[in-house]
Amino acid sequence: xRHVPRSSQPLPDDLLEKMQAENDENxxxxxxxxxxxxxxxxxxxxxxxxxxxxxKPFLNKLFHGKCAYCESLYISTMPVDVEHWRPKSEVVVEPxxxxxxxxxxxxxxLAASWDNLLPSCIDCNRRRYQxxxxxxxxxxxxxxxxxxxxxKNYFPLADETRRAKLPREELNEEPxxxxxxxxxxxxxxxxxxxxxxxxxIPDSRAVPxxxxxxxxxxxxxxxxxxxxxxxxxxxxxxLRERFHLLERLAELWARPPSRVNTELEKQQFRLQxxxxxxxxMQELRRACHVSRPYSLMAQQVVSQFLARLFADNPDDAxxxxxxxxxxxxxxxxxxxxxxxxxxx
Ligand SMILES: [Zn+2]
Numbered sequence: 001x002r003h004v005p006r007s008s009q010p011l012p013d014d015l016l017e018k019m020q021a022e023n024d025e026n027x028x029x030x031x032x033x034x035x036x037x038x039x040x041x042x043x044x045x046x047x048x049x050x051x052x053x054x055x056k057p058f059l060n061k062l063f064h065g066k067c068a069y070c071e072s073l074y075i076s077t078m079p080v081d082v083e084h085w086r087p088k089s090e091v092v093v094e095p096x097x098x099x100x101x102x103x104x105x106x107x108x109x110l111a112a113s114w115d116n117l118l119p120s121c122i123d124c125n126r127r128r129y130q131x132x133x134x135x136x137x138x139x140x141x142x143x144x145x146x147x148x149x150x151x152k153n154y155f156p157l158a159d160e161t162r163r164a165k166l167p168r169e170e171l172n173e174e175p176x177x178x179x180x181x182x183x184x185x186x187x188x189x190x191x192x193x194x195x196x197x198x199x200x201i202p203d204s205r206a207v208p209x210x211x212x213x214x215x216x217x218x219x220x221x222x223x224x225x226x227x228x229x230x231x232x233x234x235x236x237x238x239l240r241e242r243f244h245l246l247e248r249l250a251e252l253w254a255r256p257p258s259r260v261n262t263e264l265e266k267q268q269f270r271l272q273x274x275x276x277x278x279x280x281m282q283e284l285r286r287a288c289h290v291s292r293p294y295s296l297m298a299q300q301v302v303s304q305f306l307a308r309l310f311a312d313n314p315d316d317a318x319x320x321x322x323x324x325x326x327x328x329x330x331x332x333x334x335x336x337x338x339x340x341x342x343x344x
Contacts, residue, residue, distance in 0.1 A: 001069055001190065001217070002296050006181040009062035011114055015054055019112035022049045026108045027167055045089070049112035050082050059119040064291035067121035068180045069151075069221040070228055073293045074121045083120035085179055086110050086170065087153040093160060106153070109167040118180065120151070123228070124221045127152035131226040149222040151177075156216055176216035189214035192297040193304065194240060198232030199224055200297070232294050239287060239298060242280055243305045249277050250309060 011019075026045045033042040049055065059082065065075025074080050088111035094101045110116040123130065127150040157163055158174035178186040189210045191203035200223050202214035218224055253273045260269045287298040 001178065001180055001186060001221075001223075002071060002290050003184055003187050004063060004068070004180050004290065006062070006115060009058055011055075011058055016114065019049045019114065022046055022112040023109055026111060030108060045108045045111070047088055047111050050084065050088075050117055055117070056080065056082065056119075059117065063119050063180075066119075066291075066293060067124055068118035069120055069124040069217075070223055071294050071296065072121050072228065072231065074119070078121065080119045081122060081125040083118045083125045083151070084111065085116050085118055085155075085177070086175075087155055090153055091155050091163075092153045093163075094154065094156065095160075103153075104163060105165060107164065107170060110170070115181070123225060124151060124223075126150045127154070130222060132222075132224055134226075149219070149225065151220050151222075154220050156220070158212075176213050177220050178213050178217045183213075185210060186214075186217075187296055187299075189217070190296060192232075192300045194236060194243075194301045198229040198234075198236055198297075200232075232297055235287075235294050235298070236301065239284075239301060239305075242283060246277060246280050246305075247309060249273050249280070253277070 026047075029043045029045055036042060059080070060075060066073050067080075068083070084107070086107040088108055089106040090103045091106055092101055092103055107116070127148055129146040130149050131146050132149065154177075156176040158176060162172050162174070164170040164173055178189060180186065183189075185206075188206050189203055191201050191205075192199075200218060202211040202218070204211070206214065222228075253270055256266050256269045260266055284298075284302050286292060288295055288302055292298065
């Protein structure tokens with residue numbers, strides 16, 4: 001999951017007006033239903049705009065054709081679910097004490113709100129039996145348990161008694177799920193490491209409230225289902241190959257082979273090494289960009305790698321240290337720009 005500012009993709013006014021009209025209609029329907037004592041006479045809500053073909057191109061563009069939750073690229077292989085972050089019809093509450101789940105009314109007044117709509121892959125959005133990743137079961141798929149996971153109508157709150165029943169009451173809620181557009185701090189909530197084989201965990205350095213939200217989001221969006229973890233791990237293996245190559249190039253830069261004798265030869269040799277390092281760094285920058293799959297994981301493991309590369313070699317020449325610091329700064333600058341620019 002990456003933070004994506006909604007402001008980077010505004011909707012045309014005429015589309016916004018149509019969406020607001022549908023929300024207003026649903027509020028009016030709810031008022032009429034409340035005044036009607038006979039449930040058989042109640043009107044159904046109108047939920048059309050969220051699935052409008054007019055809307056999807058804007059969601060695709062905003063999230064670069066990726067699932068807003070798991071960062072898988074859906075655009076080339078699967079239809080997208082237009083997902084209501086706050087469920088439109090009903091919410092399934094799963095009490096933390098393990099007692100039986102129950103249903104409460106949904107957020108019909110937000111069914112066509114741009115801010116409440118996200119593009120999601122089927123595995124994140126739908127509640128289905130899926131296999132959760134377990135390191136001890138790798139290579140033994142017959143032992144793996146399948147669990148009912150995926151978001152669907154799951155929308156937990158820190159305090160269930162503050163659940164909104166009417167429009168605008170949602171402003172008093174404290175949602176536990178992280179929102180890719182609204183929660184700027186979400187990139188500090190999740191932790192990936194090269195050694196974790198593609199698993200994600202709440203970041204132990206985050207404040208407890210944010211860790212709790214990360215935990216709810218990992219469960220709610222099924223972010224550790226085995227197929228997704230394997231896909232992230234494949235991506236990590238590619239990154240590790242690039243790390244290995246960069247390490248080798250950094251060694252050669254610091255200690256040119258003995259056949260390189262004169263200062264001029266050393267300078268020429270190092271220029272060639274720098275060119276190769278620059279190419280590898282360009283690939284790492286691309287992998288970290290918000291438009292690429294699993295980019296938050298890439299950002300974190302690339303930053304960890306570069307910090308380690310620097311820390312593991314304190315005795316290197318000052319020039320090498322400067323060079324590595326520059327590379328690290330470049331990655332951090334890429335992080336700071338995330339969400340607003342493409343790397344051309
Ligand atoms: Zn997904």
